[in-house]
Amino acid sequence: MLVTQQKTLRRFWYALMPMSMLDDGPRPFTLLGENIVVWKGADGRPAALRDRCCHRTAKLSKGFVENGNIVCGYHGWTYDCSGACVRIPQHPDNRIPAGAKVQSFHCQEKYGYVWVALDDPLQPIPDFPEDGDPAYRRILQFYEKWHTSPLRMMENSFDNSHFSFVHKSNFGMIDRPEPSKYEFRPHEWGFEAETHVPIRNPEASHRVTGTTEPVTERHLVNRWFLPFSRRFGCMYPASGRHHIIYNCATPIDDKSMMLVQWLYRNDSEESCSTQELIDWDRPITDEDRDILEATDYDACIDTRRRVEYHMESDKPGLLMRRMLLELFERHGETEAFLPARETL
Ligand code: FES
Ligand SMILES: [Fe+2]
The missing domain is CATH 3.90.380.10 (Naphthalene 1,2-dioxygenase Alpha Subunit; Chain A, domain 1)
Incomplete structure (x- = not known):
């Protein structure tokens, strides 16, 4: 099945990795052919962006996390969880260009895993009733x-x-x-x-x-x-x-x-x-x-x-x-x- 050919598949949630994998910084993942980066924001919740800096296209997953934002490892452009560029270290006094933004994706934690949907999800993450049940x-x-x-x-x-x-x-x-x-x-x-x-x-x-x-x-x-x-x-x-x-x-x-x-x-x-x-x-x-x-x-x-x-x-x-x-x-x-x- 050629999953990248079916756009509807982008409208579902997928479990990407255990949350614990984000403890040491950002991680790359390719989902349906789309290169994304996930990391843990300041509130501990996961965030997902396209894994491509809008400055000179370096993979953001090569960078690091600072105050819940992701910092590109090439020249330090910094993005918040919505993908907006919030800092250009070389020119702190200049206005950040309006278009300095990276595409963001739906991202949340559930069952101890990071889940991502590339486009607006058609339904919520499936219900797994055993989770949180003290019997299990x-x-x-x-x-x-x-x-x-x-x-x-x-x-x-x-x-x-x-x-x-x-x-x-x-x-x-x-x-x-x-x-x-x-x-x-x-x-x-x-x-x-x-x-x-x-x-x-x-x-x-x-x-x-x-x-x-x-x-x-x-x-x-x-x-x-x-x-x-x-x-x-x-x-x-x-x-x-x-x-x-x-x-x-x-x-x-x-x-x-x-x-x-x-x-x-x-x-x-x-x-x-x-x-x-x-x-x-x-x-x-x-x-x-x-x-x-x-x-x-x-x-x-x-x-x-x-x-x-x-x-x-x-x-x-x-x-x-x-x-x-x-x-x-x-x-x-x-x-x-x-x-x-x-x-x-
Ligand atoms: S390529 Fe990311 S800051 Fe230059
Ligand atoms: Fe089997």
Whole structure:
């Protein structure tokens, strides 16, 4: 999927990075092909500007933060959180030219992360009800660049039929390849998909699942939030443990995305430590990344490029494509895609 071609995607919030990454100064990020800089303002809130000084185009992310403003590392022109130039050190007595300004973007903190929308957002940042609920602890799991499309990542995370193969040395059951059926509930923000999946439960996963039975069940209440966020709502009925993952597949450019992943657990550090939970999901996440980076990044929606063959178990991914196409069409984007409706 060529994300930079779809202007409507600029009208959503994306999780860019943990807030803690701003503790040491400004950071660059490429979002939908747009180079931006983020930093922490004087009030502790994050701000985002185009990463390009309006003096001689140096990247502002090479600069530093002073009194909540960002200072260009080349000649020290200084910008506030709205992008207005507030200081030209070489000429303190001259009036600052009216056009001395850098484009700013919508930026806020939520769930411990910096979120940015490039254009006016169509909807608020998705609601993740576990956050702030005293029954849950929040664990930052992974933050890494993947060379694949965010839509590939989203469809994979709802694809029950890959467990038996991609995760066969883990929880997947290679001798039970038939995927369990989903029940779908559409929402204006995407859909909810519920299912029950049997998994292998080797000894190494007993503290994660909270049960010692060799085969146990995952009750999944997953959610997809347009365009590239999802909830993996995993509950283990045998133990009552919840393992709720939120993933944002933040689009960097047409060929890559940032995996931003955090976890909520309703148990204690003693029953399963933060490190154990990171170590448990590490190889599973690597397996997904490895197979996704071995697919064509652009084949998801633009059916002029490729033909893909779909089975019943690909339904969640097909629903995503249909909802994205409808969204783009609603916002006047009919040029980029020639959807083969008969395949949807
Ligand atoms: S390029 Fe930024 S101050 Fe000169
Ligand atoms: Fe997977």
